[in-house]
Each structure stands twice: as structure tokens, then as C-alpha cells.
Amino acid sequence: MSNFLPEPELGDAAQRLYDEDLADHGYVMNLSRLWAYQPEAQGELFGLIGGVAAAGGLxxxxxxxxxxxxxxxxxxxxxxxxxxxxxxEVAGAEAAGGLLRGDDAGLEEPERAMAAWARKVARDPSATRPEDVEELRAAGFGDGQIFAMTAFVALRLAFSTVNDALGARPDAALHAAAPAPVRRSVTYGRPAETAQEVP
Incomplete structure (x- = not known):
């Protein structure tokens, strides 16, 4: 089972979501089967995420x-x-695999500051300190960018929370397409589907 909820009846908006997946990936993602319950909400959330990222120049x-x-x-x-x-694809498979394990050695210095901030926001946002923000400023980020990356992470966490709570499993094709260092590093969370489980 790819999600905890059965696939809903498809309205026009959900069908468009499925059609976009088929055009972009060649299959319908398990995430889309879940968000088919409220595809407009997904569109609005992604619009907000994209707007925050664009405003921050990310x-x-x-x-x-x-x-x-x-x-x-x-x-x-x-x-x-x-x-x-x-x-x-943009930083190399080893750098990506390292970041997934908490090793930022393969990143550029400003990116290391971003990764550290994202982890703090995700782990315990009430525990951040002014010194953490100063580290971002020292890495070259302005206050508008700091707000943008914080809001971006928070919105991505909201998306992940829905998916994880309702049991969305990574697609077999997504897992197979990931570079080996990425696959080896993702040893947590819900297991990916196998090819045999795909309907």
C-alpha cells in the first residue's frame, strides 16, 4: 500500500495532477495519489513555496x-x-549523499550555513539563537534571504508532515533513479516501494 488512504475518485483538478506526473515522470507519484484529495491545496502550497523562494532569490x-x-x-x-x-545533479552525488548523512564537507561554505540552519529549524525552531542568525549573515546572507529560507523550510516541513503522517512511500521508480550515494544514505523513514508492488 503506497498510502494509508485509498485513492479518491478523481475530479478534474486531480486528473490534471496525474496527467502532469505522467508527462513529467512517466508514472503517477504516490504523493499525487494522496494529494488528489485536495489538489488545489497542493497547488496553493507549492505556489506559496515557489513565491517565497523567488522573493529570497533562492x-x-x-x-x-x-x-x-x-x-x-x-x-x-x-x-x-x-x-x-x-x-x-548540481553538486555531485557524493556531496548529496554526505548532506543526507549530516556531513556537509562537499558543500560550499555558504551552503553549509544554510544546511545547519535548516536542520535547526526542522529539529527545534524554539531553540534557535541570535548567534545562529549571525552565522547566516557571516556567510553572506541578508535578512530578507534569511527570512525567505526560514519560511521555505517551514513550508516544506508542512508538506512533508502531511505525506509522512499519511504513509506516503517513495515510488519504486524514484528510488531506482536516485544515485547510489543518495540511496545508501536514506536509511530512515518509510521504505520505498518495490517494483513488484507497483500496480
Whole structure:
């Protein structure tokens, strides 16, 4: 079973979600089967996430660092595989695998500060200190960027929380497509589907 909820009857918006998956990936993602209950909500959430990232000038690589760091911190295997793979494409598979394990040696210095901040926000946001923000400033980030990356991580955590709580398992194809260092590093969270389980 790919999710705890059965697949809902598809309305027009959910069908568009499925069609986009088929066009982009060649299969319907388990996440989409879950968000088919409220595809408009997913669209609004992604719109907000994208708007925050754009306002903060966050590059794809920076977004991948933030998502990979926060997803691995909370044990979200789905987003870890998806965004670990994206990070591998722009930073190298070994760097991505390291970040998933909490080893940031393969990242550039400003990215290390971003990853550390994402982990703190994900782990215990009430425990952050002014010194943590100063570390981001010292890494070259302005206050607007710091707000943007914080809001970005928080919104990604909301998305992950829904997926994880309702049992979304990483797709077999997603797992198979991830580089070996990424697959080896994701030893937590819900196990990926196997090819035999795919309907």
C-alpha cells in the first residue's frame, strides 16, 4: 500500500495532477495519489513555496540544500530521495549523499550555513539563537534571504508532515533513479516501494 488512504475518485483538478506526473515522470507519484484529495491545496502550497523562494532569490541548488537538510533531519525518505537526487545533479552525488548523512564537507561554505540552519529549524525552531542568525549573515546572507529560507523550510516541513503522517512511500521508480550515494544514505523513514508492488 503506497498510502494509508485509498485513492479518491478523481475530479478534474486531480486528473490534471496525474496527467502532469505522467508527462513529467512517466508514472503517477504516490504523493499525487494522496494529494488528489485536495489538489488545489497542493497547488496553493507549492505556489506559496515557489513565491517565497523567488522573493529570497533562492537558486535550485540552494533550495535542494535546504530541502535535503530538513527532510533528512525529520526522517522523510520521500523528499530525501527526490531532493537528494536533484542536489546530486548540481553538486555531485557524493556531496548529496554526505548532506543526507549530516556531513556537509562537499558543500560550499555558504551552503553549509544554510544546511545547519535548516536542520535547526526542522529539529527545534524554539531553540534557535541570535548567534545562529549571525552565522547566516557571516556567510553572506541578508535578512530578507534569511527570512525567505526560514519560511521555505517551514513550508516544506508542512508538506512533508502531511505525506509522512499519511504513509506516503517513495515510488519504486524514484528510488531506482536516485544515485547510489543518495540511496545508501536514506536509511530512515518509510521504505520505498518495490517494483513488484507497483500496480
Amino acid at each position: 537558486t535550485l541548488r540552494q533550495r535542494a540544500v535546504l530541502v535535503t537538510a530538513c527532510a533528512s533531519t525529520i526522517g522523510d525518505s520521500y523528499c530525501s530521495l527526490a531532493w537528494g537526487t536533484r542536489l546530486a
